[in-house]
Amino acid sequence: MRRFAYYPGCIAEFSSKELDATTKHLAPMLDIELLPMPAATCCGAGDIAEAKPNLYLTLNVRILSQAEEMGVDILTICNVCTLNLRRANKMVKEDARLLESVNEELVKVGARPYEGTIDVTHLLWYISTEEGLALLEKQGPKGLNGLRVAPYYGCQLLRPSSVMGFEDPDKPQSLERLITALGGEVADYEAKSSCCGFPIILAREQVALKESHNALSQSRDAGADVMVTPCPLCHLAMDAYQRKAEAANATEYNMPVLHLPQLIGLALGIDNKIMDFKRHLVPMDRVLEAVGA
Amino acid sequence: MAKTTFDIFRYQPDVSDAHYRQSYDLEHEGDFTILDAILRLQDEQDGTLAVRYSCRSAICGSCACKANGKTVLACMSQVEDVKKEFGTETVQVDPIGNFAPLKDLIVDMDPFWQKFKSVKPYLIPDGPAPEKERIVSKEDMQKLFRESACILCAACYSECNSLAADPEFVGPAAFAWGYRFAGDVRDGQRKQRAKLYTGEHGVWDCTRCMYCNERCPKGVNPRDAIEKLGGIAFQEGRSMKDAGARHAKAFLISMRTGGKLNETVLVPFTDPVKAHFDIPFALQMIRHGKAPSPIPHRIQKLKEVQKLMKNVKETI
Numbered sequence A: 001m002r003r004f005a006y007y008p009g010c011i012a013e014f015s016s017k018e019l020d021a022t023t024k025h026l027a028p029m030l031d032i033e034l035l036p037m038p039a040a041t042c043c044g045a046g047d048i049a050e051a052k053p054n055l056y057l058t059l060n061v062r063i064l065s066q067a068e069e070m071g072v073d074i075l076t077i078c079n080v081c082t083l084n085l086r087r088a089n090k091m092v093k094e095d096a097r098l099l100e101s102v103n104e105e106l107v108k109v110g111a112r113p114y115e116g117t118i119d120v121t122h123l124l125w126y127i128s129t130e131e132g133l134a135l136l137e138k139q140g141p142k143g144l145n146g147l148r149v150a151p152y153y154g155c156q157l158l159r160p161s162s163v164m165g166f167e168d169p170d171k172p173q174s175l176e177r178l179i180t181a182l183g184g185e186v187a188d189y190e191a192k193s194s195c196c197g198f199p200i201i202l203a204r205e206q207v208a209l210k211e212s213h214n215a216l217s218q219s220r221d222a223g224a225d226v227m228v229t230p231c232p233l234c235h236l237a238m239d240a241y242q243r244k245a246e247a248a249n250a251t252e253y254n255m256p257v258l259h260l261p262q263l264i265g266l267a268l269g270i271d272n273k274i275m276d277f278k279r280h281l282v283p284m285d286r287v288l289e290a291v292g293a
Numbered sequence B: 001m002a003k004t005t006f007d008i009f010r011y012q013p014d015v016s017d018a019h020y021r022q023s024y025d026l027e028h029e030g031d032f033t034i035l036d037a038i039l040r041l042q043d044e045q046d047g048t049l050a051v052r053y054s055c056r057s058a059i060c061g062s063c064a065c066k067a068n069g070k071t072v073l074a075c076m077s078q079v080e081d082v083k084k085e086f087g088t089e090t091v092q093v094d095p096i097g098n099f100a101p102l103k104d105l106i107v108d109m110d111p112f113w114q115k116f117k118s119v120k121p122y123l124i125p126d127g128p129a130p131e132k133e134r135i136v137s138k139e140d141m142q143k144l145f146r147e148s149a150c151i152l153c154a155a156c157y158s159e160c161n162s163l164a165a166d167p168e169f170v171g172p173a174a175f176a177w178g179y180r181f182a183g184d185v186r187d188g189q190r191k192q193r194a195k196l197y198t199g200e201h202g203v204w205d206c207t208r209c210m211y212c213n214e215r216c217p218k219g220v221n222p223r224d225a226i227e228k229l230g231g232i233a234f235q236e237g238r239s240m241k242d243a244g245a246r247h248a249k250a251f252l253i254s255m256r257t258g259g260k261l262n263e264t265v266l267v268p269f270t271d272p273v274k275a276h277f278d279i280p281f282a283l284q285m286i287r288h289g290k291a292p293s294p295i296p297h298r299i300q301k302l303k304e305v306q307k308l309m310k311n312v313k314e315t316i
């Protein structure tokens, strides 16, 4: 049993509850124990970094320190949380003076100082290694029945590679490995690591909808039955905003979008009620039919 | 002796409007960069092949191109490394992206220089000049260390996702230079710069795809500079002046009031007009359980966070 401090991020706790619920259901099946972090804040999503950079750093180190106190690494299910936490971790691990000044602030408000000993990983990274795939294998997956799945990475789980570092950002393969291992077929396309536009979707909707068009149109043209993403923000941009993207780009995609744990859940036969596809805007019917769920 | 096929993008507008590809084989040994290859092809096989270069040592910023789709400096990129990295015997060479080709690997850089100029990339000190020089401390100079290394090669524009969607986006290198001067203690235009950089197509239009940080051959990290410009805009009282700024402000409000993102604040705060008129979309979201919860979340030990928000000083 591997224990992690579980950091689902705000979107999975609110807008995309289906992601959180599926992850929690899946974890014990994969020999993972998820420990809650009741005092953890939002990572700031890049927005707080863009308004108050020192505050971003201090808040994220505070989260790292909470996991350190629990004696475990952090597991995330969101690209953006992963980048923000890892970046803060790298900044203070590489600069003892910076860590010291951040710790001063933490101690002043009664928070625990950070020693720089923990790591932050994403569920995709954990599960797509050889050991991770073996955990899936042990569950005897009923498989995806040749479902054509378009891997969609988005940006922030890959870049900047100096912070993320799990795989080559120009030739990522973790989702492909997972899809194949689960008995799906990979629908490959170029825009799988281009931006979904979500960070600017509220402030610059038309620009953002042009961005999501790349992956949506290309995955459709690659004959995908469904897209899968490790990031709930990408999910919102690709699923909740898909009709808007269709209108803005005068085309149709009809591309259902799965959260990463839902893809695993389909292959392992997790109850659809838990995965709660009704919360998606693009209907999942053809996918469920194809895998016989 | 190694052998490589170079598959090169061609465009010779004085002959025809066609974009096409042409393959050339070369034998080479020892250190051999993409630029070495192109220059030898020019010399030995095809004098019409056009490329822009000058220093051949990664400092003039002329030779950015794409090697197997990835933006690099041609003079800094070893052919054997590219082949190994992509597991190919062929190297595809293309002009950088997001600019119109002029001839073969040469693109029209005018929009890049216009954007560069638009950020006023020079010191504009306040008040009368001192008798001797204006002294800057080592610490103050350290803050601009990364941005000062920019060689204006435009590799960061080549795969910028915001630029691809909006050709008017001012873009990464220009903003790196913006911070280079907005963050300089000798500059007297911090407030004016904050305004200049944060309008439509400005700082808040960056979609955070991180390609600029990934591709920059000089470690400038333009996205980080954009972030710092956002911070300066907040310090200079622009936190309510743009939908992008209000989006960030909504995160700060959520943080103070509950410690987590409060979606009830985020949408109407960012764009009150749209939130009001986009009822069909809102209804759809509600039908699928994506309505923001009316009861904001509250983390444990929120006091710590509220105190941090008061205490932590920004040092941009």
Ligand code: SF4
Residues within 6 Å of the ligand: B149, B150, B151, B152, B153, B154, B155, B156, B157, B172, B173, B176, B215, B216, B217, B218, B219, B220, B221, B222
């Ligand atoms: S920031 Fe880097 S990639 Fe962009 S122009 Fe400057 S040196 Fe080139």
Ligand code: SF4
Residues within 6 Å of the ligand: B156, B159, B160, B161, B162, B163, B171, B172, B205, B206, B207, B208, B209, B210, B211, B212, B213, B222, B223, B226
């Ligand atoms: S992070 Fe922003 S500026 Fe940099 S390449 Fe992406 S959109 Fe462009």
Ligand code: FES
Residues within 6 Å of the ligand: B052, B053, B054, B055, B056, B057, B058, B059, B060, B061, B062, B063, B064, B073, B074, B075, B076
């Ligand atoms: S030729 Fe000067 S940077 Fe490559």
